[in-house]
Amino acid sequence: MGEDGGTDVLVEPESTEEWLSRAQELVLVALDKAREVKDFPGRWKMIISKLVQVPSCLSDLSSHPCFSKNALCKEQLQSVSKTLNEAIEQAELCMQEKYVGKLRMQSDLDALSGKLDLNLRDCGLLIKTGVLGEVRLPSSSAIASSSSVEPESNIRVLLARLQIGHLEAKHKALDSLVEAMRENEKNVLGVLRRSNIAALVQLLTATSLRIREKTVTVICSLAESGSCENWLVSEGVLPPLIRLVESGSAVGKEKAAISLQRLSMSPDTARSIVGHGGVRPVIEICRTGDSVSQAAAACTLKNLSAVPEVRQNLAEEGIINVMINLLDCGLLLGSKEYAAECLQNLTLSNENLKRSVVSEGGIRSLLAYLDGPLPQESAVGALRNLISSVSVDVLVSLGLIPRLVHVLRSGSLGAQQAAASAICKLCSSSEMKKSVGESGCIPLLVKMLEAKTDVVREVAAQAVLSLATISQNRREVKKDDKSVPNLVQLLDPSPQNTAKKYAISCLGLLSSSKKCKKLMVSYGAIGYLKKLSEMDIPGAKKLLERLERGKLRSLFNRK
Numbered sequence: 375m376g377e378d379g380g381t382d383v384l385v386e387p388e389s390t391e392e393w394l395s396r397a398q399e400l401v402l403v404a405l406d407k408a409r410e411v412k413d414f415p416g417r418w419k420m421i422i423s424k425l426v427q428v429p430s431c432l433s434d435l436s437s438h439p440c441f442s443k444n445a446l447c448k449e450q451l452q453s454v455s456k457t458l459n460e461a462i463e464q465a466e467l468c469m470q471e472k473y474v475g476k477l478r479m480q481s482d483l484d485a486l487s488g489k490l491d492l493n494l495r496d497c498g499l500l501i502k503t504g505v506l507g508e509v510r511l512p513s514s515s516a517i518a519s520s521s522s523v524e525p526e527s528n529i530r531v532l533l534a535r536l537q538i539g540h541l542e543a544k545h546k547a548l549d550s551l552v553e554a555m556r557e558n559e560k561n562v563l564g565v566l567r568r569s570n571i572a573a574l575v576q577l578l579t580a581t582s583l584r585i586r587e588k589t590v591t592v593i594c595s596l597a598e599s600g601s602c603e604n605w606l607v608s609e610g611v612l613p614p615l616i617r618l619v620e621s622g623s624a625v626g627k628e629k630a631a632i633s634l635q636r637l638s639m640s641p642d643t644a645r646s647i648v649g650h651g652g653v654r655p656v657i658e659i660c661r662t663g664d665s666v667s668q669a670a671a672a673c674t675l676k677n678l679s680a681v682p683e684v685r686q687n688l689a690e691e692g693i694i695n696v697m698i699n700l701l702d703c704g705l706l707l708g709s710k711e712y713a714a715e716c717l718q719n720l721t722l723s724n725e726n727l728k729r730s731v732v733s734e735g736g737i738r739s740l741l742a743y744l745d746g747p748l749p750q751e752s753a754v755g756a757l758r759n760l761i762s763s764v765s766v767d768v769l770v771s772l773g774l775i776p777r778l779v780h781v782l783r784s785g786s787l788g789a790q791q792a793a794a795s796a797i798c799k800l801c802s803s804s805e806m807k808k809s810v811g812e813s814g815c816i817p818l819l820v821k822m823l824e825a826k827t828d829v830v831r832e833v834a835a836q837a838v839l840s841l842a843t844i845s846q847n848r849r850e851v852k853k854d855d856k857s858v859p860n861l862v863q864l865l866d867p868s869p870q871n872t873a874k875k876y877a878i879s880c881l882g883l884l885s886s887s888k889k890c891k892k893l894m895v896s897y898g899a900i901g902y903l904k905k906l907s908e909m910d911i912p913g914a915k916k917l918l919e920r921l922e923r924g925k926l927r928s929l930f931n932r933k
Contacts, residue, residue, distance in 0.1 A: 390442045393451035394432060400458035401428045407465035414468065417483040421461065424490040428454065431497040438501060446538060450496055453540075457489045496538045502569075529554055529565050537573040541585070544577065548588040555595050563601055571596075571605040578614035587625045590618055594629040597636040607643050612650050619671075620655035624664070631659055631670035638677035647674070648684045653691045660696050665705035672700055672712035679719035685727060694720065694730050701739040701753075710743060714752040721759035728763040731756075737764065741777050749781045751788035758796035766806055774800070775813045782818035790822060791830045794837040801840045811847035816854065823860035828870055835864055835876035842883050852884060858893040865902035867909060874906065878913040885920050895921055 388396075405425050411418045432454070441447050464479075464486055473479040532554065535547035555562050574596075577589040593611060596602045611633075618630035634656065638644045647653070659671035675693060678684055693716070700713035717736060720727045731737075737760060740753045757777075761769065769775075778800075781793040797815065801807045819841070822834035838857075841847040851857045861884075864877035881899065884890040894900075900921055906914035 390444075390448040390451065393448055393455065394436050397432055397451050397455045397458065398429065400455055400462070401425060401432070404458045404461040404465070407462055407469070411465050411468045413471070414480065414483060417480065417487070418465075418468075421483065421487050421490065424487065424494065425458075425461065427494055428458070428490075431494055434501055435497055446500060446534060450493075450500060450538070454493050454497070457486070457493050460486055460489070499537050526561060526565055529562055533565065533567070533570040533573075536570060536577065541580070541582065544580075545582070545585055545588075548577070548585060548592065552588055552591055555592065559595065559599060563596075563599055566596075566602065568605050568609070571602060571611075572609045575606070575609045575611045575614065578611070578618070583623060583626075586618065587623060587629070590615070590622075590626055590629040590633065594633045597633040600636070603637055603640060603643070607637060607640075607646065612637070612643070612646055612652065616647070616650055616652040616655055619652070619659060627659065627663065628667045628670070631656070631663070631667045631674065635670040635673045635677070638674045641681050644678045644681045645684060648678060648681075648687055653678065653688060653693070657691055657693060657696050660700060660709075665709075668700075668704065669706050669709045669712065672697075672704070672709045672716070676712045676716040676719065679716045682723070685720055685724060689720065689727055689730060694727070694734050694736070698731075698734050698736050698739045701736075701743050711750055711752060714740065714743060714750060714756060718752045718756040718759065721756055725763070728760055732760060732763055736760070737769075737772060741772055741774065744777045744781060747784065749777075749785040749789050751786060751792050754778070754781055754785070754789050754792035754796060758792055758799055761796060761799045766800070766803070769800070770806075770809065775810055778810075779813050779815045779818065782815055782822070787825065787827065787830060790818075791827075791833050794819060794822060794830075794833045797837045798833070798840050801837075804844050807841055807844050808846055811841050811844070811850055816841060816847065816850045820851065820854045820857045820860060823864060823873075824856075828872055831864060831871075832873040832876065835861070835873040835880060839876045839880045839883070842880055848883060851880075852887055852890060858884065858890055859897050862894055862897040862899045862902065865899060865906060867902065867905040867911075874911065875913070878903075878906070878911065878917055882913055882917050882920075885917060891921060 405422065408418055408422050408425060432451075435441060435447060435450070438447075464482060467473045468479065473482075529551075532547045532551045535543055536551070551562070574589055574593055577585055578593070580586055580589070593606065593615075597606060615630045615633050615637075618626040619634065622630060634647060634652065638647055647656075653675075656671045656674050659667050660675065663671060675688065675697070679688055679693070697713040697716045697720075700709050701717075704710040704713060717731060717740065721731055737757065740757050740760075743750075743753045744757075757774065774796075778793045778796055781789050785793065797810055797819075801810055816838070819834050819838050823831055823838070825831050825834065838851060838861075842851050858881070861877045861881050864871065864873045865881075866874065881890075881894060885894070900918065903914050903918035903921065907918055
């Protein structure tokens with residue numbers, strides 16, 4: 375029953391045992407006639423070598439305990455009998471020299487040899503896959519007509535027919551499998567085996583466009599389910615998916631791109647995609663694909679860029695220019711976000727890649743992307759990575775500072791954290807600290823000190839400290855009623871509180887103000903600082919002494 379696309383075998387009202395007897399008789403006749411043929415000796419020698427394997431194959435099949443109960447056995451025997459009949463007919467034509475022409479007969483013999491190969495393979499698969507013992511399978515006509523078949527059994531039938539049967543049978547099985555996954559994906563995943571995955575992967579390279587499209591639709595669903603990634607990759611799904619991205623139909627490209635998007639979340643698989651030459655086709659989808667395919671391809675490249683050792687390969691394929699173009703002209707907001715994340719990954723540590731992003735105009739595109747109502751963390755992170763690669767004057771002239779303030783005011787917590795971190799990197803001089811302080815970011819940073827996340831509080835405290843080292847900004851910090859209470863709360867000695875060292879230094883800068891010192895004492899700073907002094911946290915003892923001296927003076931003044 376190989377993928378010959380031929381006419382279906384007619385189902386006759388005979389038992390499986392009767393079909394076995396017929397096949398056993400036919401193989402003996404076919405062998406006898408084949409050995410008598412004098413013409414085309416090379417081809418007939420090959421055919422005979424395959425015919426002699428048929429008896430043992432039939433014996434293995436008939437010895438299975440479920441042989442007579444499984445419809446696929448009967449169908450396989452019918453297909454074998456049909457091929458054997460064809461072998462007998464071809465042998466008789468050759469012996470009688472009644473063939474039309476040598477080239478035509480050579481072609482027919484090659485086709486016969488291929489059918490024998492497929493029969494032998496399908497016979498072996500029936501036994502090796504274990505489907506014979508799993509379920510009593512109904513016939514192919516029963517699958518289409520009967521609603522009494524249990525869902526799990528029906529799915530096993532469909533999965534079995536992906537491995538065993540002619541091309542049209544596999545096509546029908548794919549149709550039913552797509553529908554089954556649409557109705558109840560869990561049922562399909564519950565009975566799926568590695569051999570079924572292998573069969574699906576093989577169908578990705580079928581000659582039929584419709585079969586390739588339906589197969590990649592199923593594989594896309596399996597990849598998105600998150601339960602089959604390892605099987606898919608180990609069974610070789612990546613090369614055919616990449617080929618579909620490169621030269622498939624619109625449906626094939628979209629489903630293959632989404633599949634690669636999900637599979638590329640694994641660093642090992644991401645490396646394999648690069649190794650199989652997947653970068654260029656995926657980049658091309660970003661340039662020319664529709665909105666869904668473009669977003670999936672952009673996300674795939676973002677996932678690849680998260681693996682440090684492949685970033686240079688990505689750059690050599692032109693990823694930087696493509697990601698910047700996506701930021702400017704992406705069809706979906708998701709595509710733009712993936713592009714920003716990709717640029718953030720690419721600029722994490724590699725100075726050459728940072729310079730490339732700058733020279734390609736990446737800073738302008740990232741800043742423009744931040745002008746939206748909900749600025750995202752990735753774009754801020756990419757800009758933060760680029761600060762050391764551009765002069766401060768250029769960054770100021772391009773409008774970085776007001777964008778950072780916009781993020782602190784309107785961005786997600788992650789984006790605010792990245793903006794505070796960018797401010798820390800940006801404030802390398804008193805002049806820059808003054809400019810940042812005048813932008814109105816200090817109250818926003820003080821508010822961030824109340825965040826529930828330790829790492830956000832830490833970077834906010836670091837930014838406040840950096841700005842407060844000049845007197846003009848310290849006055850702004852002092853004006854904010856929440857600054858001292860928030861900083862005192864960050865003196866919590868627990869190990870999880872990583873902001874305490876910045877809080878101590880910042881409070882030390884503010885302690886020259888009597889008002890601030892009184893506030894520190896009233897909010898319990900002395901108790902915290904005593905514990906921190908015992909822990910030898912730098913600066914804690916000195917600040918504690920300063921506050922205690924002020925407290926004593928206050929007592930003496932009252933007397």
